[in-house]
Amino acid sequence: MTSLLQLSQVRAGYGVGPDILDTVTLNIEEGRSYCIIGPNGAGKSTLLKVICGILAPRDGEVLFRGAPVGGMRPDELLRIGICYVPQERTVFPAMTVRENLMMGAYSITDRNMIQTRMQRVIEMFPILGERWAQLGGTLSGGEQQMVTLGRALMVNPTLMMIDEPSLGLAPQVADQIFATIQGLGDLGITVLLVEQNAHKGLRCADWGIVLDLGTNRFEGPATGILEDPRIRELYLGTTVAATKESDQ
Amino acid sequence: MTNFLQVLILGLILGGVYALMASGLTLLFGVMRVVNLAHAAFMILAAYIAFFAFDIYQVDPVVSIAITMPVMFALGVGVYLLLFRRIEGTERYVEMTVLMTFGLALTIEGLLTFFFTGIFRSTRPSYATQSFFFADLFLPKGQAIATGVSIALLAMLWAFLTFTKTGTAVRATMQNRTAAEIVGVNVRRISAISFGMGMALAGAAGSLLSYLFAFFPSRHWQWVAILLSLIVLGGMGSLKGAILGALTLAVASAFVTDRFGPSWSPITFYLALFLVLMFRPQGLFGKVVRI
Numbered sequence: 001m002t003s004l005l006q007l008s009q010v011r012a013g014y015g016v017g018p019d020i021l022d023t024v025t026l027n028i029e030e031g032r033s034y035c036i037i038g039p040n041g042a043g044k045s046t047l048l049k050v051i052c053g054i055l056a057p058r059d060g061e062v063l064f065r066g067a068p069v070g071g072m073r074p075d076e077l078l079r080i081g082i083c084y085v086p087q088e089r090t091v092f093p094a095m096t097v098r099e100n101l102m103m104g105a106y107s108i109t110d111r112n113m114i115q116t117r118m119q120r121v122i123e124m125f126p127i128l129g130e131r132w133a134q135l136g137g138t139l140s141g142g143e144q145q146m147v148t149l150g151r152a153l154m155v156n157p158t159l160m161m162i163d164e165p166s167l168g169l170a171p172q173v174a175d176q177i178f179a180t181i182q183g184l185g186d187l188g189i190t191v192l193l194v195e196q197n198a199h200k201g202l203r204c205a206d207w208g209i210v211l212d213l214g215t216n217r218f219e220g221p222a223t224g225i226l227e228d229p230r231i232r233e234l235y236l237g238t239t240v241a242a243t244k245e246s247d248q
Numbered sequence: 249m250t251n252f253l254q255v256l257i258l259g260l261i262l263g264g265v266y267a268l269m270a271s272g273l274t275l276l277f278g279v280m281r282v283v284n285l286a287h288a289a290f291m292i293l294a295a296y297i298a299f300f301a302f303d304i305y306q307v308d309p310v311v312s313i314a315i316t317m318p319v320m321f322a323l324g325v326g327v328y329l330l331l332f333r334r335i336e337g338t339e340r341y342v343e344m345t346v347l348m349t350f351g352l353a354l355t356i357e358g359l360l361t362f363f364f365t366g367i368f369r370s371t372r373p374s375y376a377t378q379s380f381f382f383a384d385l386f387l388p389k390g391q392a393i394a395t396g397v398s399i400a401l402l403a404m405l406w407a408f409l410t411f412t413k414t415g416t417a418v419r420a421t422m423q424n425r426t427a428a429e430i431v432g433v434n435v436r437r438i439s440a441i442s443f444g445m446g447m448a449l450a451g452a453a454g455s456l457l458s459y460l461f462a463f464f465p466s467r468h469w470q471w472v473a474i475l476l477s478l479i480v481l482g483g484m485g486s487l488k489g490a491i492l493g494a495l496t497l498a499v500a501s502a503f504v505t506d507r508f509g510p511s512w513s514p515i516t517f518y519l520a521l522f523l524v525l526m527f528r529p530q531g532l533f534g535k536v537v538r539i
Contacts, residue, residue: 052430075429078430078431078432084430086430091427092427092428093424094423095419095420095423102416103416103420106416106420106433107431
């Protein structure tokens with residue numbers, strides 16, 4: 001496997017606030033799917049925002065296919081294949097499902113390509129075909145999540161980062177979304193998933209990465225990582241306590 | 249009945265111009281969350297450009313739109329790059345933009361007063377004092393022309409936002425800035441264009457204002473208060489709302505003027521502002537934002 005994305009010693013934070021990410025070093029390989037887990041406030045979402053360019057890193061290096069991409073704009077990163085589906089709902093409320101998907105293809109000019117990809121999205125989410133002319137703001141939570149995922153697929157990304165796709169969804173709907181995410185690997189997309197529901201998230205990933213206090217603690221194959229004794233410590237807070245002690 | 253129709257007509261043809269004035273303000277708020285308190289000051293600045301173009305070169309104020317719009321567009325982009333781009337994404341962004349636009353308004357007013365003094369000005373093309381007559385009704389020619397021009401410009405704005413790629417990106421940014429950013433819209437470029445367009449619309453409005461209303465540098469405070477009441481009624485950031493708000497309040501103020509006299513006319517706007525904030529703070533077409 002070839003390395004797609006490398007982060008070394010990345011630090012990042014918001015405004016004049018403290019570092020949320022503190023020296024994250026990661027290696028993401030092409031074609032593999034990853035699930036990042038960790039307690040609240042570990043910096044999971046911040047990590048995705050840095051990679052997609054919404055937040056510039058304060059320090060450290062981000063390499064995509066060997067080329068430095070840290071600090072580039074989201075639209076520039078999208079053009080080289082890095083796409084991001086944020087946690088909060090981001091459909092365009094006053095645009096129809098069709099217009100929303102068209103916005104996904106904003107950076108594409110080839111009309112045939114847009115048509116083909118739109119067909120693919122409808123095949124993946126048949127319900128969107130039924131909601132074709134409905135406004136984004138009037139869709140249910142699950143349908144909105146499908147629109148955002150479908151919109152992201154319009155650019156045929158190399159790396160797709162998805163933040164908490166199951167948030168606020170009914171369990172059956174969430175399962176459907178997870179099944180779709182699991183299928184993204186077959187389309188040749190490298191997936192980087194952040195999920196609060198560690199069990200479900202890891203089930204649709206090959207590799208698990210554990211993030212805590214702004215740094216990646218450890219990683220391993222997705223199946224079995226939850227049995228790791230360090231996970232229990234982490235979620236029970238012993239790692240936090242240990243870190244604090246060592247700081248003093 | 250004739251009187252009712254007459255007042256309605258006078259209100260509507262004024263409303264068209266108000267709609268043009270308010271469109272730039274609401275556009276800027278929609279895209280950038282900037283409440284531009286200097287919007288009317290830019291309008292007055294454009295009115296001065298139209299005034300001197302008329303006074304020195306005999307350029308018709310309606311034709312002067314061809315000068316004021318591009319000049320104000322460039323000025324808007326410049327102001328954005330110089331002042332607003334640096335504070336985007338910072339904490340207290342909204343508060344800072346309010347102070348910044350307030351400062352801009354004072355600066356423009358000060359410069360205009362310094363160079364052109366505070367005396368009343370207005371351009372006087374021949375049609376400013378003529379009227380069309382239909383049976384018992386009359387239509388002031390100048391206002392009719394101004395409303396026609398306003399409708400044409402608003403239609404062009406609508407076509408731009410609906411049918412062009414950049415316009416679609418502007419609408420997307422208005423609806424959800426983060427979403428626009430992640431689908432690959434360069435939101436900074438869109439912000440610069442929107443700032444320029446907002447100012448260009450203020451420029452066109454200023455050209456029309458130059459012959460419809462007498463103006464002097466500090467006159468913009470009254471205008472910006474009226475314009476804010478229009479877009480608050482319509483829902484901040486909604487173009488449709490701004491147009492309907494403008495027509496509604498222009499007609500209302502025409503009836504108030506007819507019934508109680510012109511000195512009560514401004515009260516209409518402030519009363520409407522007060523009532524909207526009490527009973528429907530999101531406006532007619534605004535959405536409820538929870539913080």
